[in-house]
Amino acid sequence: MKPLIILLSSFVISLFAIKIINREYDFALSGRIAMSIMLVFTAIGHFIFTQGMSMMIPKFIPYKGVFVHLTGVFEILLAISLLIPRLKYISGWTLIIFLLLMLPTNIYASINNINYQKGTFDGSGLSYLWFRIPLQFLFIIWTFLSTIRMC
Template sequence: MFDLVIFLVVALLGFRLLGMLGVGRFGTWPAGAAHAMAAMLVVTASAHFVPESVTVMPNHADLVRMVPPSVPYPDVMVYVTGVLELLGAAGLVLAATRRAAGICLALLFVLLLPANIYAAVSDVPFGGDEATPLWVRIPEQLLYIAVVLWVARSAPRGSVRALRHELVG
């Protein structure tokens, strides 16, 4: 899981470099962070749909094992959270929906925290590796919450007209 933090930081620096080179979309740190988080979410969401036979990366079965026993329909929940991550990523990329997406993703990350705690406490392996310890999982989840809330707070107030302009040009 710590690899995701590295991915997030490298993506952020890459987007900011593009911003410094004149790509206006990545002109601020919050905009770069929004795109970096979106890229990371596409990567993490992909695992929700990868069959168990794929062992080069975390897969659907790995994520199902993380779901606490008290949560009904763990298989379905993994698919649903994957879709929500993809929708959140799309929302972060569009400036007009960035605020709402950041707030919704923060809520999603809070709701996913029990699964991360369960996986660490129950020593659930992930992606063929040993279980990620709790002392790594919780700060990592808090980092993601902080980033999406910072992005949401920095985003311009969205409007239908701004979204239409962004989509159509």
């Protein structure tokens, strides 16, 4: 829920800030700014909740903590690249692929009742997917509209 709030509030703030500065709305740029802010926010979680996020990764994958940190760094790099005009198209497609690849992790975490913030097995369970899957697709559509469709 927090990433959604960050995304929407950042979008509204940047939309009006750009309107004040440029005297016109720029929905695509505002969308990329909001997505970048949201990505940095979620990337920070990779470093704060490493243990819990490691639990979200299936057991057969080694070096879970390193993987969590690398994906956090990757999110920060994507956040930056979304704001570089000549990189926004490739960054958009990369982010869409990344979001699709991360969806099974969220499904695995829900099936196993993982609470990534506490690092325990008392999470929301499958009911969380009713929110998370549509949210993941919202992020994908948002990325497409603000980086690829608007190019």
